[in-house]
Amino acid sequence: MDFLQYVNIGHSGLNASAIGLGLMRVTKKSDADAAQLVATAIDHGINFFDNADAYGQGKAEEKFGAALKIAAIPRDRMVIQTKVGIVDKRYDFSKEHIIEAVNGSLERMGVDYIDSLLLHRPDPLMEPDEIAEAFLQLHNQGKVRQFGVSNFNPMQVALVQQALPMKLIANQLQLSIMHTGMIDFGMHTNMTDSHSVDHDGGILEYSRLHDMTIQAWSPYQYGFFEGVFIDNPKFPELNRKLHDIAAKYGSNVNALAAAWILRIPANMQVIVGTMNPERLAEIADIDRIKLTRQEWYDIYFAAGNNLP
Template structure:
């Protein structure tokens, strides 16, 4: 498994990370198997959020980790905060309280990375800055980032916080390619020329911010997985051809398609199936040519201007 220097912070995370949103659906024994499978196949990065399972995912993860032989210092823990009850909240008091809750549930003294989870229109960046400084000074959080932010929202936070924002977690998959479409359809009068995210892909590369791709196998907003879905016959045929040629799974090829991008995107795999996770981690073995990458892009229904 290859590793990515997250935002040039020196934190080296596996290029495939395990997203723990659905871990609340597992027993502690099942969660332990999931964590151990991840580590055995080269994953050292685990992504959480305080809203996942209303905190239960973090609790189950912590108990499962405690029952394993895996040491806390050998893994990277990331969590997110800011989504409340039908509102977003980036107030200083909420961030500090949320992190204390996260640390308690994860049974750890510190987070490697904390992300602000979806932009709060009522955000006071000065309060965010105060919260970040207190958390870092107390040794509770090492590094910081954001999730689902466009460039000017990142700039607004970065203007006030002294810490370098190193991560932006965004939805991205073969079937959710807005970040790429916009960049190729510049100045065209067609649907793919619409700028949905402010050029966040190029912005992130310019500012050394690592993009983390969530829902790497989803289409729409949690509408379903495109792997083996009859709605995507051409895509599955192309993925199957490349998978067979390289002796891996379709999941591995779909993951490798994201990893092939020079932005060095980190993939957040949210599966809670150990066997499927093994297939996904095979992406590190896959070599895609430029022709392969474009052919997959076209097979998903995309085009060039």
């Protein structure tokens, strides 16, 4: 089965599946099971794999590297992304750390280059010129092809970008049907209710203006890792609506929740963290879902949201 939706990440020429497999939890799998998961992704057209050196203190990258050896998937069929910058309980964007971290990631994953490297979380001590030196060295050495950020607000993106010779292509941000702050704020402009509070600096509009792909993490979670909202009895109205619309398209609620994010015209990607091959296959069944504007809003309202 082919997964039909692909995105040109940040209009960089890096073409990847709109659904990416996040590997934070892959450390819980055996090498063989991890290889099966990766192979299932490829079989369903999911070619984008997201990792970080902080996941399991490097063990997620090691597990992914072991899976690649077993699955024997050609490197040119995959788009591999990893993130650096988290060190124990602090952040480090020094030139030395970025370069050392990337070299470690390459070794653990057993690959020669990374397609996309993200700065994991904003470091208040970051020096943009130092970041630029690290990025340029890694790019010139052929170790990293593209660069982006994760959990940055617009001013932080702009601060780093002004020092770089290359364009930042992506920002990985928490977004789901039950985590819609960056959307709510835009519709509640000039209001005084709780939805009008801008926690993100207008990051959705900024990303669109600057051709940065938003990579949505925790697309099935509510709160900050509080739990999954799919088929959760805490959210009966939302789940009724999801099942009704999924049935209309002959699909499933897992695919629908991802399709809801992708319906936002911002060159989105959805990073899913499931370690279940069957559920991953369900999520990949997304090409048949073509949400109407009304259906998108119906789901938004069913999640407890409103309009001014």
